[in-house]
Each structure stands twice: as C-alpha cells, then as structure tokens.
Amino acid sequence: MREIVQLCGGALLLDTQTFTNLKNSADVFQKGVLVIVVISLIVGLITSAVGFVQEVTAPAPEEQRSEVERGRDRASEIVELLGDRIDPETQERLRGYITSGIEAGSTIAETPAPLPAMAGDLFEALGQFVSYPFGWMSTWMLYGLLVLVAAKILGGRATVQQMLGCTALAAVPFILGIFGFIPQLGYWPGLIAFLWGLVIYVIGTAVANEFGIGKAIPAVILPILVILLVGLVRLLDDLLPY
Numbered sequence: 571m572r573e574i575v576q577l578c579g580g581a582l583l584l585d586t587q588t589f590t591n592l593k594n595s596a597d598v599f600q601k602g603v604l605v606i607v608v609i610s611l612i613v614g615l616i617t618s619a620v621g622f623v624q625e626v627t628a629p630a631p632e633e634q635r636s637e638v639e640r641g642r643d644r645a646s647e648i649v650e651l652l653g654d655r656i657d658p659e660t661q662e663r664l665r666g667y668i669t670s671g672i673e674a675g676s677t678i679a680e681t682p683a684p685l686p687a688m689a690g691d692l693f694e695a696l697g698q699f700v701s702y703p704f705g706w707m708s709t710w711m712l713y714g715l716l717v718l719v720a721a722k723i724l725g726g727r728a729t730v731q732q733m734l735g736c737t738a739l740a741a742v743p744f745i746l747g748i749f750g751f752i753p754q755l756g757y758w759p760g761l762i763a764f765l766w767g768l769v770i771y772v773i774g775t776a777v778a779n780e781f782g783i784g785k786a787i788p789a790v791i792l793p794i795l796v797i798l799l800v801g802l803v804r805l806l807d808d809l810l811p812y
Contacts, residue, residue, distance in 0.1 A: 574604055581739035581770050589736050589777035599731035602738030603707070609741045610706040616748040710738060716793035717775060724789055726779030736774035740767040 580588025592598055711734060718726070718733045728736075743766035746759040768790075776786035 574601070574608060577601065577605060577739065578609075578742045581742045582766075584769065584773060586773065586777065589739070589774055592739070593728075593732050593736055593778055595735075598735030600735075602735035605738045606706050606710055606741050607703045609745050610703040612745060613747040614703070617750065620751040706741065710734070710741065713793065716796075717789055720792040721775060721779045721781075721785070721789040724779075724781065724785045726775075726781060726785070726789065728775075728778035728780070732778045733775070736778040737771050739774055740771035743767045743770065 577588060577592060592601060595601060714734045714737050715730070717737070718728060718730065721728060721733070743763040746763040749755055749759045772783060772786045772790050775789055776783050779786070779789070
C-alpha cells in the first residue's frame, strides 16, 4: 500500500519519473487496478456514508407534510395571482391536483416499509459503496482502449497493460469527490479533479507510448471527437427524413 500512496503522490505532482517507473514495472496493470479501486472506494465510502446520514436524519413524515402544505399554500397564491388569466373552474381544478398530490405523497411517506427505515438506508448505502469501483473501472478500461488505438495510429508503442496502468493514475485527483456533499463548494471539486486528471491522463499516455505531449493530446481527444461525431450522425439520421 505504501507504493500505491507514492504512486498517487507522484501522479498529483505530475512527476514524469513516477509514470516511467510504473510503465517499466512488471505488474503495471495490477497497480493501475489497485489505484482505481482504492480511490473509488474512498470516494464511495464518504459519499455513501454522507447519503446514509442524510437519509437517517431526514424530517419525519409529519414535518414533511407540513412543508408540503406550505408549498401548497404558496402554489395556491400563485393560482390566485393568475387571476383573470384562467377561469375559476380551472383554478379549482389546479387546487384539486395540488391537494391530491399532497395526499398521495403523504400516504406513501407514512406507509411502513418491509424493513426498518435505517436498515433499508444502510443496505442502500452499502450497495452504492460496493458498486463504485465497477463503474470507475469500466469507464477507465473502455476509454483507455480507445485512446490506445488513437495512439497506435500516431506511432505509439504502449502495450494494453502499460496504457491502462499509466492512465489509471488520472483517477487520483477525483478523490476530491469526497467534498461533493459540501454545497458551498459547488462544482469546483469536480472541475478541479477533471482538469487535473486530464493533465495526468495526457502525461500517462505520452509516457506509456514513448512519444511527446504533442501526440498525446490528440490521442486523448480523438476518441471524444469520434464519439461526438457518431452521436451527431445518429441524431441527424433520426431527425432528417429519408
């Protein structure tokens, strides 16, 4: 684990020697997988724990109903403000829809669950935590293979193991996802992680394929452009008449 921590630190510092040492390692792919798993589990643990606490501390149904009823009153005020723009029958119908929605929502919220609420929330949080690495790894492997094809076209020399192992370090900045539950930070943690990870991905691609940044950048971007182009063609095919 100490070696993985050193790898992560070197990646964050954009240390080229860290990437080179990883590329020349006999177990480059296994180390890449371990980096993905460790980072994703850390993010998944914090995210799932925060979600669990939020669910457990959610307002009681009575409080929720009071809040919804206040929303109903505000909605009724809006209906009143519309005034002559809608006839009285339509106004009454809108109020009926709002009231029916409140009753249905309150009934669902107050219906006892098969399991205690806390147990259900706990299982949901555990499921979310366990599933995190699978989503990260599937994205990493699929996109990595597409970039490898582009790199080969540009003269790259990386093996599949070297390519995936070196680019796995791009996941490290996404540990900033643990701060995603803080609303005051907004989108900044995600944006910083994406840009930082993109730079790491370009460096990893360059080192793995033994060429310069000038070739690594188009190799990383080309698959995105191809995916966008294919999506645009399919969209136009659906929209345009034959």
